[in-house]
Amino acid sequence: MTTPIHKGTALITGASSGIGAVYADRLARSGHDLILVARRADKLRALAQELTTRTGRSVETIAADLTRPEDLAKVEAVLKSDASITLLVNNAGVGATAPLLQSDAVEMERMITLNVSVLTRLAYAAAPAFVARGNGTIINIASVVALAPELLNGVYGGSKAFVLAFSQSLQHELADKGVRVQAVLPGATATDFWDAAGMPVQHLPQEIVMPVQDMVDAALAGLAQGEAVTIPALPDIADWQSYENARKALGPSLSRSVPAKRYAVASAKSH
């Protein structure tokens, strides 16, 4: 059993499998107590027991379907009231691989609820408490499809583009208030995600699939290095920086009093 220094409590959503379960393992080992959230209570309990035995940390579980308003409210209340929480891992999410014409609009809306609305509500529950204490970290799990929406289902890509943009906005607003925000953009990662999304992970070219433990270890290394956006698979961080610099360079030209000349609009101002 390891008993490192106590680093506060991490609340992890989607902790019953995949990326969230590995975050739970790594954070418990590095000295965090945990609150694990997902629907499958049996999986959460088994993981909690294993982690407590192995690390000596306190691990609580909350069985919650975060798309149900009453369950979401329960988790929001914990984030608002438990002053020991120093870290929120906003990880619960679902995906899809089907193109628009083969997708069900109600399922797409459910995806938006979990990937966008729930993530936003939980960040809104945590951030004021973190700001009040001048300390706290929010990790938002996005995806490389935030940058490449053509890769998978378009609503999934759009939901992850939201997570990236929202994280960047939070970074901008909260950086001087002692609160850190990291967006993590995994590429294909070997988890149950793929079965639920409609394509077994074994059907992907294996050279693009990262083991889930390596993905989380890289993301936590990126956090420790102070990265605001971590793309575990990207070999050269300079490529991301050029992309960001190009985006920021557009800034001064994006809102002007006249349309661009190429549209040949006779300005209303001259009438």
Ligand SMILES: NC(=O)C1=CN([C@@H]2O[C@H](COP(=O)(O)OP(=O)(O)OC[C@H]3O[C@@H](n4cnc5c(N)ncnc54)[C@H](OP(=O)(O)O)[C@@H]3O)[C@@H](O)[C@H]2O)C=CC1
């Ligand atoms: N695997 C991949 O290739 C990639 C994944 N991601 C993102 O990583 C995150 C985690 O996915 P991953 O670990 O891969 O997949 P998993 O399917 O293994 O994990 C998804 C987690 O979300 C939980 N969850 C799903 N629906 C709900 C709900 N309604 N309420 C509460 N919890 C819910 C699941 O638990 P339960 O069923 O018990 O509720 C599970 O713990 C997602 O946001 C995904 O978009 C990003 C890029 C790549």
Ligand SMILES: CC(=O)[C@H](N)C(=O)O
């Ligand atoms: C990029 C991927 O392949 C991944 N499954 C994701 O969830 O975004």
